[in-house]
Amino acid sequence: MEAPNDPRPYAIAEPVDPLVRRMLARNPSPFTFTGTQSYIVGGGDEVAVIDPGPDEPEHIAALIDAIGSARVVAICCTHTHRDHSPAAAPLAERTGAPVIGCAPLTMADEGPRADAAFDPSYQPDRVLADGEALSGDGWTLIAVATPGHTSNHLCFALPESGILFTGDHVMGWSTSVVSPPDGDMTDYMASLQKLYERDDRIYFPAHGPAVEKPRQLVRGMMGHRRHRERQILRQIGEGHTRIGQMVTRMYKGLDERLWPAAGRSVHAHLIDLAQRGLVAQSGEDWTLAA
Structure with missing residues (x-):
């Protein structure tokens, strides 16, 4: 599916939940739809940023502006494709926040899209295992391991709101590319089944609109x-x-x-x-x- 041609709200922090703001990076493509969506989690003095996106000055500056005086507790990446994690290092340098989330993964990728190459600059301060949590003022993020699209892919659950941040594992606009040798269809299907058995209220993916009927969509994706x-x-x-x-x-x-x-x-x-x-x-x- 092609990205739509109508103007997008780039570099604007859009409230989508009392605890969540969404910001769109200006990197639209046939693979990223309108672009990568970063999420700022937290409505108080402490926040986390999920999928900071590409290393684009406009996007990073807009994130810094939206964060304001809040303390960034964590910069979290669902996986390390170059449209998701490269902004983690400059954002960490600007905010002093630790990078916490998926494991690093550096391997040659001769795949069909330039933005799918892995990010060699990604160096997390802490890697989260399945079920591990981090928290801030009024919120908790729990890692949900979902290998398949990449072997290091994580989703993040926000139990206070019933939200699951699904990265590239589940998106409403398109199915995820599963690209060997790192992408694994067996793992991907098992991860879909894992999400189907959860009771999350809504999904916020890294690309495309929110998924308001998640179990219905996941069932359809498995089919x-x-x-x-x-x-x-x-x-x-x-x-x-x-x-x-x-x-x-x-x-x-x-x-x-x-x-x-x-x-x-x-x-x-x-x-x-x-x-x-x-x-x-x-x-x-x-x-x-x-």
Whole structure:
């Protein structure tokens, strides 16, 4: 889906909950929709910033202005793609706040989008394990480990408001790209099931609108991925044994710029299907398992 052309409220702190303000970075693209959304959590003297975004001076200055005189307790990153975490270091330098959240992950990414490359500058002061919490004046953030989109992906729950900040794991505008070798479809599906079993009231993703019926969306996303599995098995059965062949048939109408990303997700499905004994690989070709 393309980002809309209408003006967006960039660099403006928009209240979306008594404890949360949302700010949009000016980095729209076919992969980021209108841009990366940073969240300022806390309505009192202590706040946290979730997904500070790209290292863009306008965005960082707007975050500093919105934070005002409050003390930043933590700068939290859901994962370390370059549209999410690079602003953590300059924001920490300006505020003195620790960077707390996902683990660092530095690896070569020859993927289909430049902003999906991993951020080598990310150096957290504290890594949160699943279920670990941090707190400030009137709020608590609890880490929810959700590997799949990346192996280090975390969501953050705000129990005082029933909010889950979902990063790139669940978005209302698009499905998440699962790109091997780090992206893992088996983990991604397990993480979706994990969220489906929770009772969060609303999701705030890093891209796109809030998700007001989260369990309904997650159920649909799991169904969508199972549908893709069936498509892939059918394509192989019809003799379309290479990923490129599958993409052009399965993603009709998709912007061709997104075909490489679609190919990565197909590859992730194939790896998962192979691990389950349903397909086998021979060079660039995939076959149904005997």
